[in-house]
Amino acid sequence: MAAAALRPAILRRIRLSPSPSFSQPFAAAAAAAASHPHALARWLSRPMSSHDAHLTREEVVDRVLDVLKSHPKVDLSKVNPDAHFEKDLGLDSLDTVEVVMAIEEEFKLEIPDREADKIDSLPLAIEYVSNHPMAA
Amino acid sequence: MASRTKLSGIQRQVLSLYRGFLRTARLKAPEERRRIETVVSAEFHENARNVDHRNFVYIEYLLRRGKRQLEQLKNPDITGLSTLEVNK
Numbered sequence: 001m002a003a004a005a006l007r008p009a010i011l012r013r014i015r016l017s018p019s020p021s022f023s024q025p026f027a028a029a030a031a032a033a034a035s036h037p038h039a040l041a042r043w044l045s046r047p048m049s050s051h052d053a054h055l056t057r058e059e060v061v062d063r064v065l066d067v068l069k070s071h072p073k074v075d076l077s078k079v080n081p082d083a084h085f086e087k088d089l090g091l092d093s094l095d096t097v098e099v100v101m102a103i104e105e106e107f108k109l110e111i112p113d114r115e116a117d118k119i120d121s122l123p124l125a126i127e128y129v130s131n132h133p134m135a136a
Numbered sequence: 137m138a139s140r141t142k143l144s145g146i147q148r149q150v151l152s153l154y155r156g157f158l159r160t161a162r163l164k165a166p167e168e169r170r171r172i173e174t175v176v177s178a179e180f181h182e183n184a185r186n187v188d189h190r191n192f193v194y195i196e197y198l199l200r201r202g203k204r205q206l207e208q209l210k211n212p213d214i215t216g217l218s219t220l221e222v223n224k
Binding site: 092093094097098101105113116117 | 143147148151152154155158159162177180181184
């Protein structure tokens with residue numbers, strides 16, 4: 001059970017460099033995957049696991065809450081998964097930009113402006129990250 | 137889906153510029169990044185506090201100036217920025 005959960009976590013961290021001793025198709029995949037380690041991890045884990053490689057909602061919630069709590073202007077007592085950045089946490093729109101960028105860094109994402117402009121609350125942030133296939 | 141009141145065009149431009157500065161700061165060395173973030177955050181917040189939100193002419197001037205400064209900052213040869221305080 002633990003091993004199955006460990007497998008994708010380990011695979012995520014493997015980096016392969018293409019080697020001439022590999023057969024052609026694998027070398028091509030490895031070459032492509034060397035620059036995209038996550039893609040290789042998913043390619044290897046796909047036949048075996050269901051959604052192990054993806055984050056659980058609980059993990060997303062915890063990590064997003066931590067990001068909010070680390071922002072200097074946030075009122076810690078008000079932080080909860082339903083909070084609105086400006087209405088509940090006392091942030092302004094510039095702070096919201098900072099928060100969304102901190103979330104990008106936490107989950108290794110880049111959020112385009114038109115999507116980022118819509119994220120103004122914890123529920124929206126959590127939903128965006130949970131639905132993002134590349135969130136790590 | 138958006139729970140916020142719709143941002144005006146000019147608000148979106150300001151936030152986009154702010155985001156641009158923060159993204160560019162990420163690419164610099166950690167200490168410089170922190171300094172850029174401090175300076176930029178202070179300046180944007182100060183202007184948000186002091187400038188009349190209806191003063192479109194001035195806001196657009198600030199946006200143009202900010203975009204020029206951002207372009208300069210993006211130059212990889214530029215290692216950071218600093219401000220001068222003038223005693224009036």
